[in-house]
Amino acid sequence: MNAVKMNVPFFKASIGSEEEKAVIDVMRSGWLTTGSQALAFEKEFSEKVHSPFALCVNSNTSGMILAMEALGVNRENAVITTPYTFVSTAASARHLGADVFFADIEKDSYSIDPNSIEKILKSPDGKKVKAIVPVHIAGNVCNMNAIMNLAEKYNVKVIEDCAHSFPSKTQSGYAGTIGDAGIFSFYATKTMTTAEGGMVTVKDSAVAKRITQMRLHGMDRTTWDRYTSPKASWEYDIIAPGYKANLPDILAALGRVQLKRAEEFDRKRKIHAAYYNSNLKKLDFIKLPPDSEGNAWHLYLMRLDLSKLKCSRDDFARELQQMGVGISMHFIPLFNFSYWKNLYHGFTPENFPNAQQHYLETITLPLWPDMTEEMCAYVVDCIKTIGEKYHG
Structure with missing residues (x-):
């Protein structure tokens, strides 16, 4: 045993001068909320993981609620996930009124067990299931081949909880791009950070449009568009009672540098x-x-x-x-x-x-x-x- 006691923190974010400059530049620009930096961050993340759409949000939890809502999760149906996860995975479904059915994890891993998933899907409760929500714990990708086969067999959606899994990549692609949606976390302790924040990746343009509108009060125009386009800023419609889940440019600028690293x-x-x-x-x-x-x-x-x-x-x-x-x-x-x-x-x-x-x-x-x-x-x-x- 070493004679000298050390203090080893559980985690310390790697933040350098480039991150500091990016944040200060935004502060001096006069535009602090969601704008050009967030749009650039989405484009760069989309290109990185090869996803047709990437939409930044203020947390993984917000992203999970938005993705579930856009894919039809509601009080009339249910999702399957694992009990071995942070509470927000399951709580997101409850915020939408949906039930949550739990499948055990595999004996030799922390990943949800496809066999346990299918037991639920084959049961009378299975008819109520709208989506499977696998959680890629610690960066290990779940058995997505088996899960995607179950989704096709039982006609359900797959929403990947990728809070831990950037930049996990398999032969099927990056985690978060295999199912119908993937939700990433950029919380302070994650593999890259925006301090608080997240990203939703989806394939379907209609789902992307719904999430874009619902993350900002259900408006049919973004704040950036309202104040930078020739069309009057006060001309907009509310298409649904949306949420407040957008990512400010200060945090997006930090994320862009972290993404490069x-x-x-x-x-x-x-x-x-x-x-x-x-x-x-x-x-x-x-x-x-x-x-x-x-x-x-x-x-x-x-x-x-x-x-x-x-x-x-x-x-x-x-x-x-x-x-x-x-x-x-x-x-x-x-x-x-x-x-x-x-x-x-x-x-x-x-x-x-x-x-x-x-x-x-x-x-x-x-x-x-x-x-x-x-x-x-x-x-x-x-x-x-x-x-x-x-x-x-």
Whole structure:
């Protein structure tokens, strides 16, 4: 164990002088809300992931609600997703009045299990399903071939939750471009950031138009168009009671620079993940995280083999924190929360054994581009020290 204690943050965004200049330029331009920077950001992101349409929004959650609404999710139907996700995935459907059916994750990964999805689709409740919402947890892309086959077989939409998965890429294309829609997050801790924000990718022009209108109060003209075109700014129509979900130019400008650096960030994350893998695989009480095709390595999900340790996951995690290692938990399955337990009877850990087991065994380690090898080594040393203390 290293003699000198370090403090290794769970995450620190990589922000440099180019990002600072881009934001200041917007501040000095006199146009702060959604405008030319947001339009340019959409074009550049669309080109990057090869999506016909990319629409920036103020959060992944807003994007999820907009995409679901545009694809017909409403109080008359339901979506299928995983309980092993952040609450916004399922809450977005509830905001639209839809029911949520949950499928367990795979035994050896954090991804939703296609077999569990099909059990729901084959059940009487399956007739109510409008969309499947797979979540690409930690940057690992779900089994999209199987999921897309199910979508075709049962005539349902696929809305990819890509909060963790930029720039994950498979033989079928970038995550977020395989299904009917993909929703990305640019929250502060993500693989690239706009501080707060997100992007929706879609293939259908009618869906793109609906999202464009609904993200700004249901107006048939954008603010940029209203104040830069010859047509009078006050001449517009409201086509539906929309939302307030647009991304301001200040944040879009930050995102444009981060997008240029995305490959750099991706390369550095993979170096750190490889360091963890090569060192942690030597420890018999560690289960390495899955590493699927095109993994973006947004998170490093370390699983403990508790049969070899005389402690709980929480005991292990607290000791890491006491040693200065910033950690997190991804995720607390939704069946642990009061709202979901009270809403759906039978939504219990016993009915989702894989999700519950993964949760009880998993600790999320620091993984960010500007980490040093010394930081990674310190994290590994701390894990070894705690493991030796509690080894059975």
